Each structure stands twice: as structure tokens, then as C-alpha cells.
Amino acid sequence: MKQRATLKIIAKELDVSISTVSKALRDSKEIGSETKEKVKAFAKLYNYRPNNIALSLKNKKTKTLGIIIPEIVHHFFTTVIYGIEEYANTKGYNVIVGLSNESFAKEVINLDTLANGSIDGFIMSVAKETLSKKDFHHLRETINQGIPIVLFDRIIDDIECDKVIVNDTKAAEIAVQKLVDSNCKNIAIITTQDYVNVGKLRTNGYINALNKNKITPDESLLCKVNDESISVDNFTDLEDQITEFIEKSQGIDGIFAVNEIYAVTAMKVLRKLNKRIPEDIQIVGFTDGVLSKHAFPPLTTVDQNGFEIGRTSAKLLIERLENEQKEDEVFETHVIDTKIIERDTTL
Amino acid sequence: MKQRATLKIIAKELDVSISTVSKALRDSKEIGSETKEKVKAFAKLYNYRPNNIALSLKNKKTKTLGIIIPEIVHHFFTTVIYGIEEYANTKGYNVIVGLSNESFAKEVINLDTLANGSIDGFIMSVAKETLSKKDFHHLRETINQGIPIVLFDRIIDDIECDKVIVNDTKAAEIAVQKLVDSNCKNIAIITTQDYVNVGKLRTNGYINALNKNKITPDESLLCKVNDESISVDNFTDLEDQITEFIEKSQGIDGIFAVNEIYAVTAMKVLRKLNKRIPEDIQIVGFTDGVLSKHAFPPLTTVDQNGFEIGRTSAKLLIERLENEQKEDEVFETHVIDTKIIERDTTL
DNA sequence: TGTCAACACGCAAACGTTTTAGGGATTTCG
DNA sequence: CGAAATCCCTAAAACGTTTGCGTGTTGACA
Numbered sequence: 156m157k158q159r160a161t162l163k164i165i166a167k168e169l170d171v172s173i174s175t176v177s178k179a180l181r182d183s184k185e186i187g188s189e190t191k192e193k194v195k196a197f198a199k200l201y202n203y204r205p206n207n208i209a210l211s212l213k214n215k216k217t218k219t220l221g222i223i224i225p226e227i228v229h230h231f232f233t234t235v236i237y238g239i240e241e242y243a244n245t246k247g248y249n250v251i252v253g254l255s256n257e258s259f260a261k262e263v264i265n266l267d268t269l270a271n272g273s274i275d276g277f278i279m280s281v282a283k284e285t286l287s288k289k290d291f292h293h294l295r296e297t298i299n300q301g302i303p304i305v306l307f308d309r310i311i312d313d314i315e316c317d318k319v320i321v322n323d324t325k326a327a328e329i330a331v332q333k334l335v336d337s338n339c340k341n342i343a344i345i346t347t348q349d350y351v352n353v354g355k356l357r358t359n360g361y362i363n364a365l366n367k368n369k370i371t372p373d374e375s376l377l378c379k380v381n382d383e384s385i386s387v388d389n390f391t392d393l394e395d396q397i398t399e400f401i402e403k404s405q406g407i408d409g410i411f412a413v414n415e416i417y418a419v420t421a422m423k424v425l426r427k428l429n430k431r432i433p434e435d436i437q438i439v440g441f442t443d444g445v446l447s448k449h450a451f452p453p454l455t456t457v458d459q460n461g462f463e464i465g466r467t468s469a470k471l472l473i474e475r476l477e478n479e480q481k482e483d484e485v486f487e488t489h490v491i492d493t494k495i496i497e498r499d500t501t502l
Numbered sequence: 503m504k505q506r507a508t509l510k511i512i513a514k515e516l517d518v519s520i521s522t523v524s525k526a527l528r529d530s531k532e533i534g535s536e537t538k539e540k541v542k543a544f545a546k547l548y549n550y551r552p553n554n555i556a557l558s559l560k561n562k563k564t565k566t567l568g569i570i571i572p573e574i575v576h577h578f579f580t581t582v583i584y585g586i587e588e589y590a591n592t593k594g595y596n597v598i599v600g601l602s603n604e605s606f607a608k609e610v611i612n613l614d615t616l617a618n619g620s621i622d623g624f625i626m627s628v629a630k631e632t633l634s635k636k637d638f639h640h641l642r643e644t645i646n647q648g649i650p651i652v653l654f655d656r657i658i659d660d661i662e663c664d665k666v667i668v669n670d671t672k673a674a675e676i677a678v679q680k681l682v683d684s685n686c687k688n689i690a691i692i693t694t695q696d697y698v699n700v701g702k703l704r705t706n707g708y709i710n711a712l713n714k715n716k717i718t719p720d721e722s723l724l725c726k727v728n729d730e731s732i733s734v735d736n737f738t739d740l741e742d743q744i745t746e747f748i749e750k751s752q753g754i755d756g757i758f759a760v761n762e763i764y765a766v767t768a769m770k771v772l773r774k775l776n777k778r779i780p781e782d783i784q785i786v787g788f789t790d791g792v793l794s795k796h797a798f799p800p801l802t803t804v805d806q807n808g809f810e811i812g813r814t815s816a817k818l819l820i821e822r823l824e825n826e827q828k829e830d831e832v833f834e835t836h837v838i839d840t841k842i843i844e845r846d847t848t849l
Numbered sequence: 850t851g852t853c854a855a856c857a858c859g860c861a862a863a864c865g866t867t868t869t870a871g872g873g874a875t876t877t878c879g
Numbered sequence: 880c881g882a883a884a885t886c887c888c889t890a891a892a893a894c895g896t897t898t899g900c901g902t903g904t905t906g907a908c909a
Contacts, residue, residue: 159647161865172889177867187887202643204542206771208564209865211555215907219598226886229794233575240574240601245844249615251566254587268596271551296549299507351849392794397704419796426798445577446796449739449766451773508895526898534857556895559864744864810875 160201169197177462208374211272219273220472223253223265225282225309230415230444231461232280235307238465239278246473248275259284263293269370274478276303278468281311286352294351305472307464309486317471318488319464326457326493327360330439331411331494335368337437337502339409343376345397345421346413350397357413357441375404380417390420397422407435415446419455422500452499463491507548510596516544522717532738546701558619567819568753570612572656574726577762577791578808579627582654585812586625593820595622606631608802610640625815628658634697643716654811656700657835664818665835666745666811670700672705673804673840675714677786678758680802680842682715684784684849686756692744692762692768704788722751727764737767747773756784762793765801769847785847799846810838 158164165171171190179186179194180203186194211217218242224232237374240250251274253265253431262282269277277297286309294314298304301390307319347354358377365372378400383393397420401407412418418440422432430436432452440447440456447454467489514521518537524784526533526541527550533541544550558564567590579736587597598621600612609629616624616827624644632638632657641661645651654666681689691708705724712719720752725747731739744767748754765787769779779799787794787803794801807831813838 162867173866174868174890175888177865178888181867185887190887204614204618205867206559206865208555208558208619209894210867212553212559212864212869212896213866215894217555227587228577228580230575233580236599237574237601240599249598249600249620251596252583252587253596254584267551272553272555273596300549415868417797419798421797423796443792445763445793449763449770449793449797451770451798509897510895520896521860522858525858528897530898532857537857556864557897559894560896561867562864611880636908687885 157379160198161206165194165201165203166199166356168212169193180378182393198416214336216476217273217275218247218252219274220469221253221265221269221277221278221279223255223262223269223279225255225280227252231442231459233309234459234461235280235465235468238462238467239469240465242466242469243461246469248469248473253332255282255285257282257284257289259290266293266297270302272296272302274302276472278305278307278465279310280306283309291383298450301473303475305468307468315486317468317475317486319468319471319491320442320488321459321464321491321493324357324360324363326459327357327411327413327441328364329360329493329495330441330457331361331364332368333435333439333497334409335364335370335502337409337433339437341373341376341406342409342411343378343382343400343404343407344411344413345378345400345417347382348379354413361411365424376407377485390416393420394424397421398427400417401425401428407436410439412438412440413445415440415442415454415456418456418485419450420448422450422454437502439495440500443496447496447498450500455498455501456496458494458496460491460493467491507545507550508553512541512544512548516540516583516648548638551844558641563823564622565594566583566598566621566814567613568598568600568616568624568626570602570609570616570624570626570843572602572604572627574599574601574719575811577793578655578789578806581808582627582812582815585809585814586813586816588809589813589816590820593816595820602629602632604629604631606635606637610801613640613644616642617647621649623652623819625652625654625812625819627653627655630656630698633658633699650819650822653816654815656698657742662833664815664822664833666818666838667835668806668811668813668838668840670703671707671710673842674713674758674760674788675705676707676840676842677804678708678711679715680786680844681756681758681784682711682717684756684780686784687717688723688753689717689756690747690751690754691758691760692725692727692747692764693730695726695800701760708758710788723754737763740764740767741771744768745774748772748775754783757786759785759787762789762791762801762803765803766793766797769797769801780847780849784849786842787847790843794843794845797847802845802848803843805841805843807838807840814838 162173162176167175176194179191180198198347242251255262260284262285265480291311291314306316308320310320346358349355362372380396401424410421412421418438425432425436440454443458444454447456509520509523513523513784523541527545558608573579590597602609602612606629609632638658638661651663653663657665657667696702709719727743748771757768759768765785772779772783787801790803790805793805
């Protein structure tokens, strides 16, 4: 195992000073070309790389972004990470990932252990527990210490920072309009309970779309799933709820589901009930994940564009980090466009 | 925005030396209790946290692990990250994520930019391109610099480091045995090209299982997918290949697919060909992700246990980092248990 | 009063960089 | 030929820590 080359080692070996080596490697014109050549050759031979930690200490910049998300085994969040990583990399930044597991305490710890010089800024989506506790002191403190935060998806209105979201209401509206345009007359929605923010917003979008088309929203076409007993490994309850809903509602010819799982589960149920998709009933989902792509038939869905959310978040953060004058500028909230991806569950 | 408290600032404010402050905070007995109290109170007031970067520089340890994986929008890899993060956190380590996007060049760059003091060790699964190029100099160099690597899943035999794998051959064997036990006579396999070693191993397991049951492997039942033109958003080529394969092979009554995507795509094709699952053709997949859970019918599959792979990898790496005497010990290869999850695509 | 231990603290080095300030030696120019 | 300019290089500080060692002040004891 070779000793890592440092300026000091090279300097001693070549019998020059450390600063000479440093300057030679950075092609300073203060150094004679002969010496430069000698130093560079030696450095190359020994595979010298400047120690990043030393640089970080000196520059007070780590060129590292901290991402804190509630969950990683989740398509949406991974696409966001992907977007962040992609943009950050082109700007020479690395990305360090912390998981809150939806826990307030873990979120605080994560913020704490990274906000000690390890990173230059945060990109995060807050945990459900934090949202329900409404305790945001950790975010405020971090910002107060001069560490910028970009919030995405699950944002908090009265925290002063840049934010990136999608317009859930509008996206849902477009999705439902698609069903209307495809000649659906009785459009049902399968959504979450109201306390889930995005579910609520998407439900609003559904109602808006109906109103715009002079269709009176029908309470019996509205299925608010109770997800208490539903977990990653137990979806039978979900299936039961949806089955019951569909069986009792007569004449449905279109379904808008506020997420992938609900959509594919609905498809499963319809298949059991011998309904044809899309001939008898059309479906539009939300979130373009693997499930939508590989469902049978492939699901028409709203692309949440996690990648773009990630990219934009990273862009916003890095710009704030690198532009001195931007430091105290007013904060922006970016709304990312979503688009509907038409596949085979709609006509 | 408050100026971040440092030892120097506290020292000046309290009119003592920096070392006194440092020692007081670390409860050194060299310091009088009165001074200690004073310093601690002040530090608490100003929310002092030791600067991690400075510590890293001094200790030559960053307490950070680098993860380099080919893809993040992928269920298996995210469960591995989850496992790594979970274990690393309990040991006070953070996790920095680099994505290779299956590209050799990006893998090299990632290794390079992190191996300059930013991290203490790597956990990685190598890119397909790296595998097919068989160029591993970057791994060797990293190890040579004294930075330990733990390889998981896609490992390389002649790189000297700790490794974590599942017994792909055995797992595949069990999967195929399951088909045999369920009365399949003509079992096909849909697998990758040979250079992807997990594909290769699973293919071997398939052959072993057949041999054990005195079935002669039939070349025409072996489908090696050419995945060059396949991407996250373009699976039509995959579908075409599988369609062609199934159409030309007569009398298949069982399929073993080496991953989820292949499995659900096969199901899609079978459905188009009006084959019933599992009555006409049974299927077993590999990797228990969302696709398997939500496929119709739900897919019988092999659970790869990514979480445990992650945990074990992190454990191995951290132990090697923290045990001086272990530094030169012989390297271990851990084999993680897999289990088959029976759902509705088998009888 | 002199010696010595105990106590409480400061100095300085070290980690690996970059950069400012400066300093000899050589060249240039009037 | 003397002064100024140019060239090539070094010293040292700084980033924020930790820590071995040195040192000055006590107080006790003989």
C-alpha cells in the first residue's frame, strides 16, 4: 500500500518548497518552466491528487450537497435523487444521502450531523411526522447558521427558502380532462384520506375538471381509501376496498387514481370483474414509475417528473451557494411541469 | 445569519486559549472545573459543534462511506442503500452516493473524485460496461491506495476485497426446482448475456436444477436477451425479443426469468398470446420488488434480500476500517440467504 | 525557607492545502 | 555602471481541530 502523495512529500523528494510544488501544479507563472515540468512529472508518477478535505477546510466549501428524504425505496424519491445527482455532478458537487424514515427525530439528527461543515447546503422533503408535529425549529436553525435549504414536494409554507413542487391540482385536472376527452361520462376517483396533502390537492383537481365540464361531482364516485392497514407487504385490504367500491358504483367508465398502486390495484380488480380496459373502463394514474410502465395494459399516467424536480432543486441550491449576491435575494418557488403520458389504459 | 462558533471564537470571547476550550469541552482533567463550566455554558449558548472537516483532516478519517452503484431508480439497489445507511448510521458513519449509470467512465470518475480523502471506504456494484470491458484498474488502484472496497452483487473474482453476494446459482436452482415440482416439463429461461455475471450464475443454477432432475437442457429454451437498446423508457425491444423467443419455442410450460422486468414482460407477452398463467405456463422471477407484488397475477419470485446485503456490506467495511489488525486479514465473501416467495404465477 | 507535587492553563505542532508577502539573484536599460 | 525590473523561489499564515509538553502558580510539608 503506497503512501498517498502530498505536496509535502513531493516537495521533500524534489528538494523544493511546498509552495513551489503547489504553484507548479497550478501552472503559476511564478515558477520556472523547468521546475514546473519536473514537479508535474513527479506528481503524475505518484498519482498526486489534492486532498479534498484539506481544500474543504481551507475554502470553507465542501462541494457536497446533503439530501434528506423520508424513504429511499420509493420510485419518486429515487428519480429526484437521480436528478439531483446528475446536475450536481456537472457542477462538481457530490451528494450525501440521509434517510429520515418519516421520523422527526431522525430528521433532526441527520440535519445536525451534516450541518457541521460536512455539506454546503441541503435538499430535502420533510418527514410525515415533522409535518404533523409542525415542529420546524431544526430547519430554522440550519438556515440561521447560513446553510441554505431547498425543500421539494413536501414543503412548508412559512419556512423561508427555495422550494420546488409540482402543481398537483392542475396535474389532476389535466388527467381527468383526458378522461372526459376520451368520452368518459361517469368518472370515479380513487384517492387518499384528506389529511394526505397531495391526495387532497389531486382530489380538488378532479372536482375542478368535472365542474369545468359541467359535470356534477357525485359523492358515490369518490373513493377515499383508508390506508391504515396497508403496508408494503400487505395490499389485500386495499384490493378489498377498491373491489367493494367498484362493485357498488354503477356505470363507471373512467377512473382517476391518485397514485400508481391504486391504479394497478384497480386494474387488477377490474380484470377480476371481467371489465375490459380501456374498452369498458378507462384509467389514468399518477406517478410514472415501473408499475405504470409494466402494467398490462401499460398505464396512462401523470408523470410527476421527479428527475426535473431533482435537477431544479440542485440548480437552485448551487446557484444560491455560488452567487454571493444571490445570498440574500428573495426565495423562489419553482413549479415543475407535469405531463400526461398516454399509454394503453385510455382510448 | 450567525457566525459559526469555533474554538477560536469561544477562546477569544472567554479570554482563554484555544486548547483550554478544546480540553474543557472534552472534559479533560487538566482543566479546572470552574473554567470547564464556563466554557461549556458558552459553547452551548452559541450552539458549538466541532467542525467535521477539520476533524477529518486531523484524524485522516472522514466517517463517510462511498456507495457507487450503476443505477438508483432500481428497487434492488435502493434496498441495498437502505441497508447500508441503516447500519452505517448506528456506527456514526454517513453515506455518499455516486451513480455510474452503468458507464465505465463515470465509475472511474466517481471513484476518483471520492478517493481523495472524502471517504474512508467504498461499497460498490460495478457497472455493466466495466464488466464487459474487464478493465478493473481503477478498483486496483483504489485498493492500493489503502482505501478498502466492498463489492456486492456484481462482484469481480480476482479483485482482492470483501464481497457480499447472494448465492445466485443456488437461488436460481431452487426457483427452477419449484417449477419442476409444480409439474413443468419444458422450462425455459430468460436471462442476460453471459458477461453479466449474476445472469450467468443464475443460468448455471437453471442448468443444475435441470440436470438434477434428469432433464437435458435444451439450447432452444435458453433466451439470452440483448439489452443494448433497452433503457428505462424503452422496453419495446425487450418485448419483441421475448415475443420472438416464446413464439418459436414450442411447448413451454414454465419460465424462469432472471429479473423482475423480464418476468413481467414475459407475462405481458404470454397474455397477448392468450396463454393462461399459471394454468398454461408458470413463471418464477428474481428480485422481489413492486413489480412482482403488483403484477397480475402476483409473481412468484426469489427475494434477493437487498437490505441484508447492504447491512452486511456496511458491517464488513466498517469492521475493516476500525480494526487495525484486521487490515491485512484475509478477505471474506459473505453469502446472503435468499428465499422464494410463492405467489400466483406458480401452481 | 526551600522543595516538590498538584493544579490549571498555554504553546506549538500537526493534518494538506492555497496564497500573500517578500527576498535574493539575475537581467535590462538609461 | 548603477538602479530598476524581472525572474524564481520560499516563508508563513490561515482554515479548525487535538494533544503532548512546558510552565507558572499554588499549597503543603519538612
